[in-house]
Amino acid sequence: MTGNGWFQIFLFFCLVLALTRPLGNFLYRVYERKPTFLDRVLRPVERLIYRICGIDDTKEMDWKGYGFSMLLFSGVSLLLLYLIERTQQWLPWNPQKLPNLAPDLAWNTAVSFTTNTNWQSYVPESTMSYFTQMAGLAYHNFTSAAVGMALAIAVIRGVARKESKTIGNFWVDTTRSMLWILLPLCVILGLALVSQGVVQNLTPYTQANLVEPQTIEKQAADGTKSEDTVTTQVIAQGPVASQEAIKMLGTNGGGFFNANSAHPFENPTPVSNLLEMLMIFAIPSALTYTLGRMTGSAKHGWAVWSAMAGLFLTGVIVAYATESRGNPMLKGVNTTASETQAGGNMEGKEVRFGIANSALFTTVTTDASCGAVNNAHDSLTPIAGMVPLINIMLGEIVFGGVGSGLYGMIVFVILAVFIAGLMVGRTPEYLGKKIEAFDVKMAVLSILVSSLTILIFAAIAIVTKAGLAGISNPGPHGLSQILYAYTSSAGNNGSAFAGINANTLWYNSTLAVAMLLGRFFAVIPVLAIAGNLAAKKQVPESLGTFPVTGPLFTVLLISVIVIVGALTFFPSLSLGPILEHLLMNAGKAF
């Protein structure tokens, strides 16, 4: 650990805080359809889209209609992506002549990008054509993010409105998310990334002539060894920056290249790294302000923000401290940080990022359901590797995915006021709405779905041949790999302990099911709560009302989140990362 490292983390935190209010205000104006400075350019485009598609933007929907439209759009766009993947060899912009994808991989990937997970069972640079990346994958980065934001706004409306049957128009909310918020930010930030060295072209992969040709030992299928001289380096190219921008801003996280944001063409400098981390947190953090603004209780928005910030800081402190210590199993290596080296556990990390920026990125990308990685999570020391696992297990609500983080957090808010209500013996209220049996049942259902998905699938995987075959790191770390895969997919994160061999029929199909359950099964109960709350009468605040503002509420909210998470997942964590940590310190390798 160095003073500079902590200072970088502190500065990042301040920048997130500074962005929250202005961006949150802008989101509020966009969704409430108030005038913005972009209207002159975007209103005509918006109107044209409505006209072509036959959308009546004056008509609002009830929660069932909203949910139905969301499912329909997700289904149709998922099928289109599947179709593109299965036919890419006949489509344009495929300079590497990459073949069509196998059905199970195409299915897994289509589900993965539709659900905002971006789990990747494949190596992109040798699998996906430029066309598939642009029109299939990057496109879904836009829509899955916009759908998440629309859902969050619909849920906020449910909390804010009184005696209303409707919670907004799905098509309008989605269109405005994409046009007003995602597109302009992507253009500006995408160009900023290019300035740092992120590539953006449609040319075939570059052939470079190596400065020093290399001799490589090859082993043929019959076991005979031969030597081969390599004189060239094939450098993968592509329209990366345009995808990188939306990948971060929409908390999607699916890399253009296999190494994701560790790849120098995706994340070439510390400046691009800082931008990418800010892009992950910007919208989820701003949405808490939008929540405060739309419900008329700015203080409630900040109380929710504070709970998220508290959990985030705890994670980053643990990750940075443990990674700085390095791996005690590696003897004869100097891991002390100094002005000339970052030290610590550098396996899986880039020199330009060092330990502080890697630990910070790891925490940010798993707090939000982004899943982009700038270092190899599989090579993190056990306790640091447990930080991303816990972040995802808590439900991706520490800022969380764009939209999904906020509506996930509102579920915990409902649970918190319910528990507070039980303690003082009064009917719980949330911003003037009585929280009743139906709301609490739906909240619990939403939380249970992802926990059950993770634990049941992981349990099956560790007792079946097909599941165990995926493990690449023996010992307790193997359990962590499987646990991480299902946690990441059910939490719609998409990062991985990437050594796991997941491009198999078993993993492709079960992970796809986990992703679908984690996205759609978890959000329907939340929409039901929104619809139910919107219809309720406002009850005036009284002395007995438990306030949803201030430090007391923030602490209660954090406690509920941590207790639910700990009770559910502690046993599995103790057999994975915690056991590995103890064995590592005892000097045991596998």
Place this chain on the structure above:
Amino acid sequence: MKKELILALRFTLVTTLVFGLVYPLCMTGLSQLIFPKQAAGSLIEKDGRILGSRLIGQSFTSEKYFHSRPSAAGTGYDAGASSGSNLAPTNQALVDRVKSDVAKLQQENPGAAIPADLVTASGSGLDPEISPAAADFQIPRIAKARGLSADRLRTLIARHTEGRSIGIFGEPRVNVLELNLDLDSLK
């Protein structure tokens, strides 16, 4: 139902056109106009031959060159198959790999502390850089192989050392490919 389905289909096609094609193609045009060098991959050319990209590392094994970090991308620095080793900290394969690298490096520069990044594989397998400490560590070997003074090499490294962005962000580092190209041009 049928009406909604047609709506969803139309919406998918229209937005695919705008966000899946118009947006990335416009970005490609804009980038090549404003930042042509970066958009093409920051390539290093000499006499019309592409020698590589300043952002993508290459393997160096000769005694005369500064070596890059170990790489798990393909057979090493394969820029068409980026990857980390994904070895867990408790994996025997990692412990053994580092042990053998440490033994080699200790022979090369006895008594000096071995910087962590010199014996660990990067996340991308394409890390173009090493820490200044890792560059310093290699001075004795290169000085001997090239018959250059250690001081001259030190000056060269200092010239190629990039500090933190605005003095705060990231870590100090040395670009191996550029350093080696300059090394070759030393008389």
